[in-house]
Amino acid sequence: MKNRFKTMLTLGLVFISLITMNAQQKQKMENTALLIIDVQNDYFQGGKMTLEKAEQAGENSKKILEYFRENNLPVIHIQHISTNDGATFFLPDTDGAKINHLVLPMNDEKVIVKHFPNSFRETDLLHYLQSKKIKNLVITGMMTDVCVEATTRAAFDFGFGNTIIGDATATRNRELNGEVVKAADIQRSFLAGISALGNLYAGITNTNEFLNK
Template sequence: MNRALLVIDVQESFRQLPDWELVSEPDIVGQVNRLVSLARAQDDLVIWVLGSRAGSGTVFDPARGYVRLMDGLDRATDEPVLVKSAHNAFTTTNLHQMLTRRGVRELTVCGIKTEQCCETTTRVAADLGFDVTFAIDATATCPIPDLDGGSALGVRDIIERTRYALSGRFATIRTVAELTGTPLR
């Protein structure tokens, strides 16, 4: 087992946000489950990561009850769940040690948000020497408002920018269909 699938922040917290109705990938759970099935068939490690901001009073505060995997995700009981408090999945968890101990050198990243926690985890992983595949259509994001009052950056632009930023520098970009060898049903 020298590969792992990292499922980043596919958690109920996001469904509570007002912009969730504008999400780029409404079937994020289905897309992630396709990758999970592939990983298990190849005897790859599957690691689930949740984002948490304890004491914040937001939907990312565990006390609110939303820091849990989204309903419908197919997690096996023996697959680890890590809780992070940083944007990337490495800094505030033992992920690096877990991967190193198991001899993992290749990662596939999927989850929420494309440009934030998924991209940041990918960049850190590449810096740590992992070969990373970024499952672009198994990530999801919502429009980003312009804090200076301009128009929001749309989801297609966000995903395209992430593709450009990561491809060939930090990761190989693939779709779920390319990874699984099967088209979306």
């Protein structure tokens, strides 16, 4: 009888602990929105500007997106449409400019079209975040060292706290002075730089850590 009582008491304490943890997690995520930047077809295999590990970043962005949807947290999709002369990808009215199927927006999710690397520039992103009383952003997307970086730094300047899901971002090889700089090196350098000085611009985590914290 005593053993049964102890077992029931233990199970009760575990149940209460789980409820408390879930409540604390929800409270922690209040005033937080997910920002998915430029996860569009041209960055994937067969597109006009293929990135390294785009599929992995897209799949991880999908996992983060599902978490936000399950918890009824706000989601914002950023879609880049190129309007500058000489642009070769994300061209208007092309399949390549469409948001990839992995993270297709639902009807009630905000979609913001931008024309510059900084998602705040000449868009209503700041006004929308302020209207929803958002204070913190969880950021995924592409390219890590261009639009993700520009948007994250701008978000910090506007007073937002930022968390980047590192393995839900992607970039590509680049050339500098005739030498190829590998995408993996660019990725590590960007994430190290933007999280320097005690996560000044953003904290960095990965998909599993974020979902299991």
